[in-house]
Amino acid sequence: MAILNRFFEAEAANWVVDKIDVLEGRAKFCAYNALRYLKWANETYAVSSLVSNFNGLHATEEAVACFISSGVRFGSNANASKIKLREHKTKALVSIFAQRCLRSIDGHRVKFGVSPNHDNLIFDLPIVEGGWRGEFHLSQLRLMDEGAEACSDWQKLGEGPDLDDIFEEISKASKARNALLYADDDGVPTGFTDPEEALIRDTKLTFGLIWAAVDLHMDPARDSDFLNRFLAQIVDLQKEGKARKKLGSDG
Structure with missing residues (x-):
């Protein structure tokens, strides 16, 4: 049995795949391409976990691009018009918040399914006494900046990371990709310590x-x-990055 079959067969995942056609333009194509990389990752894991992980990384990168493209399409023009789609810092910020959300969901053992009318995903939080179940939407997640209302812990994504954290994330992603591709003084690539994870x-x-x-x-x-x-956080990040770059060149 291929390692990712349980994800591809999950009801919630199938709902997401079935809804990709509501996306438009670059977002739709990035989503389909992300799934293609995931399928390749699934098919190649038994032969080479290194190749599989490389495909997994690309799947995530395409999914990040899918979300950014959607955000630019529907965001207020004041911010959306300033977003640079291929900016590495932008992608890193999306990745950081996505990973925070994933850690929280895994930590609270949140489960997902599909609503009876198949219009939405639903979440199930079993660790709450009596259980807690409801529709799941992006609007329920919270960036805990000033003015954000309080909500349950698993929905909090925290404050925006500073530029140093962003550059660290970019560096980590680059090192991970290089570790899967290139030989160095110590030998040929061996992949991640825990490729399945x-x-x-x-x-x-x-x-x-x-x-x-x-x-x-x-x-x-x-x-x-x-x-x-x-x-707005992405725009602020881009401004700060530009200011730091100018300060460095002036120095």
């Missing part, structure tokens, strides 16, 4: 980011508050 993480991130893009397309107004807070 890395691939499963990338799979969850990929499906999660595509879901976020789908949810945004299905009801942009509902998700607008979260989206515009997020885009």
Whole structure:
């Protein structure tokens, strides 16, 4: 049995795949390409975990691009018009928040399914006494900046990371990719310490980011508050990066 079959066969994942056609343009193509890389990752794991992990990384990168493209499409023009789609810092910021969300969901053992009318995903939080179940939307996640309302712990994504954290994330992603591709003074690439764990993480991130893009397309107004807070952080990040670059060149 291929390592990712349980994800491809899950009801929630199938719902996400079925809804990709609500996406448009680059977002749709990135989503389909992300799934293609995941399938390649699944097919190659038994032969070469290194090749499989490489495909998993690319799947996540395409899913990040899918979400950013969707955000630019539906965000307020004041912020969306300033977003650079291929900016590495932008992709790193999306990746950081996506990983925070994944850690929280895994830590709280949140489970996902499909609503009876198949219109939405639903979440199930079994660790709450009596259980807690409801529709799941991007609008329920919170960037805990000033003015963000309090909510349950598993939905908090925390404050925006500073530029040093962003550059560290970019460096980590680059090192991970290089470790899967290139030989060095110590020998040929051997891959991740735990390739299965890395691939499963990338799979969850990929499906999660595509879901976020789908949810945004299905009801942009509902998700607008979260989206515009997020885009504003990206714009601030781009400004800070430009200022630091100028300061460095002046020095």
